[in-house]
Amino acid sequence: MTNEPTEPTATKRDFIREMVAHDLAEGYCEVPITRFPPEPNGYLHIGHAKAICLDFGLAQEYKHLGARCHLRFDDTNPCKEDVEFVNSIQEDIKWLGFDWGDHLYFASDIFQFYYDCAIHLIENGLAYVDLQDRETMRALRGNVTTPGTDSPYRDTTPAENIELFTAMKEGKYPEGAAVLRAKIDMASSNMNMRDPVIYRISYDSHHNTGTQWCIYPMYDFAHPLEDAYEHITHSLCTLEFENHRPLYDWAIENCPVPAKPKQREFSRLNITYTVMSKRKLRQMVEDKLVAGWDDPRMPTLCGMRRRGYPAAAIVEFCQGVGITKFNGNTDVARLENSVRSQLNTNAERRMAVLAPLKLVLSNVPEDFEEEISVAINPEKPELGHRQVKLTRELFIEKEDFMVTPPNKKYKRLSPGACVRLRGGYCIIATDYDLDDEGNVTELRAEIIPDTIGNPAPEGIKCKAAIHWVSSKYGVPAELRLYDRLFGDEAPDANPEGFLASMNKDSLTIITDAIVEPSLAAVAPEFLCQFERTGYFVADRYDHSPEKPVFNRSVGLRDSWSKMNKS
Numbered sequence: 052m053t054n055e056p057t058e059p060t061a062t063k064r065d066f067i068r069e070m071v072a073h074d075l076a077e078g079y080c081e082v083p084i085t086r087f088p089p090e091p092n093g094y095l096h097i098g099h100a101k102a103i104c105l106d107f108g109l110a111q112e113y114k115h116l117g118a119r120c121h122l123r124f125d126d127t128n129p130c131k132e133d134v135e136f137v138n139s140i141q142e143d144i145k146w147l148g149f150d151w152g153d154h155l156y157f158a159s160d161i162f163q164f165y166y167d168c169a170i171h172l173i174e175n176g177l178a179y180v181d182l183q184d185r186e187t188m189r190a191l192r193g194n195v196t197t198p199g200t201d202s203p204y205r206d207t208t209p210a211e212n213i214e215l216f217t218a219m220k221e222g223k224y225p226e227g228a229a230v231l232r233a234k235i236d237m238a239s240s241n242m243n244m245r246d247p248v249i250y251r252i253s254y255d256s257h258h259n260t261g262t263q264w265c266i267y268p269m270y271d272f273a274h275p276l277e278d279a280y281e282h283i284t285h286s287l288c289t290l291e292f293e294n295h296r297p298l299y300d301w302a303i304e305n306c307p308v309p310a311k312p313k314q315r316e317f318s319r320l321n322i323t324y325t326v327m328s329k330r331k332l333r334q335m336v337e338d339k340l341v342a343g344w345d346d347p348r349m350p351t352l353c354g355m356r357r358r359g360y361p362a363a364a365i366v367e368f369c370q371g372v373g374i375t376k377f378n379g380n381t382d383v384a385r386l387e388n389s390v391r392s393q394l395n396t397n398a399e400r401r402m403a404v405l406a407p408l409k410l411v412l413s414n415v416p417e418d419f420e421e422e423i424s425v426a427i428n429p430e431k432p433e434l435g436h437r438q439v440k441l442t443r444e445l446f447i448e449k450e451d452f453m454v455t456p457p458n459k460k461y462k463r464l465s466p467g468a469c470v471r472l473r474g475g476y477c478i479i480a481t482d483y484d485l486d487d488e489g490n491v492t493e494l495r496a497e498i499i500p501d502t503i504g505n506p507a508p509e510g511i512k513c514k515a516a517i518h519w520v521s522s523k524y525g526v527p528a529e530l531r532l533y534d535r536l537f538g539d540e541a542p543d544a545n546p547e548g549f550l551a552s553m554n555k556d557s558l559t560i561i562t563d564a565i566v567e568p569s570l571a572a573v574a575p576e577f578l579c580q581f582e583r584t585g586y587f588v589a590d591r592y593d594h595s596p597e598k599p600v601f602n603r604s605v606g607l608r609d610s611w612s613k614m615n616k617s
């Protein structure tokens with residue numbers, strides 16, 4: 052006998068992980084099997100990532116026992132679904148680093164199974180066809196304080212019900228004219244148990260089964276059956292399904308299923324300054340308020356990927372948020388901090404000038420050129436250095452020079468002041484040209500010899516290093532600077548609707564930036580820190596050596612919380 056540990060490898064225990072450990076110890080199951088069941092009607096968002104990290108994470112933690120997580124497309128709804136979403140969902144889960152192996156399922160593959168279960172219920176007097184119209188049925192359901200009233204169809208015989216249900220299946224009724232209801236308890240304090248509808252008619256074409264079926268199982272009926280069919284042990288979902296659990300258990304109890312899965316609920320992820328509902332995200336895409344599902348400002352996984360958020364940062368964030376039963380609102384700064392801390396240790400450094408000002412080194416010859424060695428990542432000295440060419444004419448940031456500095460705290464360039472060119476010489480600003488409006492158009496400075504790797508000479512204060520790019524070798528680039536898509540902490544709570552909370556300045560495009568030449572050659576999705584300005588990623592689709600395009604993933608510091616504090 053092998054002495055395999057039954058303890059999961061992750062140390063952080065939440066109530067779900069406690070339950071799974073307990074269920075293994077008690078023999079409820081030998082191997083945990085979970086599933087992630089997206090409905091293919093939109094792209095995955097960061098909320099889904101939380102569920103993915105739990106479902107697939109558990110399977111990883113019990114890998115030694117043979118645990119697994121199924122990817123199941125919950126596609127029992129005919130009209131809204133699309134192969135575009137089926138493909139993107141798989142791509143996004145893989146990108147996060149998870150794998151379903153051979154366990155890819157489509158709920159629509161087992162329409163026959165749900166149907167057989169429905170027949171079984173009818174035969175056992177546990178389901179009936181109701182021919183009342185929708186309004187009457189709704190009225191008879193009662194409300195939280197009033198019990199429901201039995202439908203006149205409730206006591207139809209199984210034989211009659213089989214006939215009616217068959218007629219439904221054969222397309223003899225128009226949509227809405229007949230439904231199949233579970234016969235449970237019209238007086239239940241749980242509204243979901245008051246003879247819920249479990250099958251309805253729809254003549255929409257289904258992406259998988261076309262027009263083969265015109266009756267479709269409701270989510271609450273199909274979901275437990277799918278879980279049982281796949282031998283799922285722990286069906287984990289969000290809290291809004293807690294009230295549906297008795298119906299889940301009822302279906303498992305009363306249908307001829309091969310396994311007895313259990314449903315447990317945890318709180319949804321909500322994030323400040325963000326909307327998460329697929330319906331709302333779709334609306335923004337359809338109304339062209341964003342460039343698409345993968346617009347880098349979107350909370351979708353493909354949007355975050357395009358924004359340059361590393362998958363590892365998203366996983367770390369989801370793990371950090373934890374699994375609880377309390378619905379809260381997580382500060383978006385927490386996600387941004389996960390991104391920043393991932394990038395700070397891993398991203399290479401490069402130099403790029405966002406708002407170029409020409410700087411001439413007036414005490415070197417016209418054809419001056421020198422290879423300067425700059426650290427690839429000061430946090431990781433083992434990565435070594437890269438060579439950057441210093442020439443007589445450079446670009447620096449406009450904001451790194453001021454004719455009249457505001458105060459003594461200003462450490463950058465001004466006439467007579469000294470700074471270091473990152474990795475290179477100390478320089479002293481000598482003079483400058485102005486245009487008619489008083490803007491500086493060109494700056495001249497002198498290098499101080501022998502200051503590469505050495506401090507400035509005695510008596511010269513050189514307190515800052517600024518980034519620079521050779522004007523001879525630098526490459527023009529487009530930079531896209533993103534800010535939060537919503538200006539309100541809780542856009543969903545805006546009485547004028549969430550769209551009224553949109554931040555009009557969430558995208559700034561800089562078309563005349565200059566970047567160091569190595570950046571033209573990088574592959575799409577190359578991520579780096581532009582020294583002093585933020586973390587940038589080469590756009591996944593638009594970047595090319597001929598036209599470099601970079602998206603700002605996140606700033607170097609949390610500028611929002613700083614703003615809110617001041």
Ligand code: ATP
Pocket residue numbers: 087088089090091097098099101102287288289318319320321327328329330
């Ligand atoms: P939305 O409300 O955004 O449209 P949904 O719940 O309808 O999402 P599904 O495709 O049905 O989307 O979700 C698949 C799984 O992801 C479900 O198990 C659901 O509970 C989970 N999930 C969806 N949104 C969140 C969230 N914000 N936090 C955690 N889990 C979520």
Ligand code: MG
Pocket residue numbers: 090
């Ligand atoms: Mg759903």
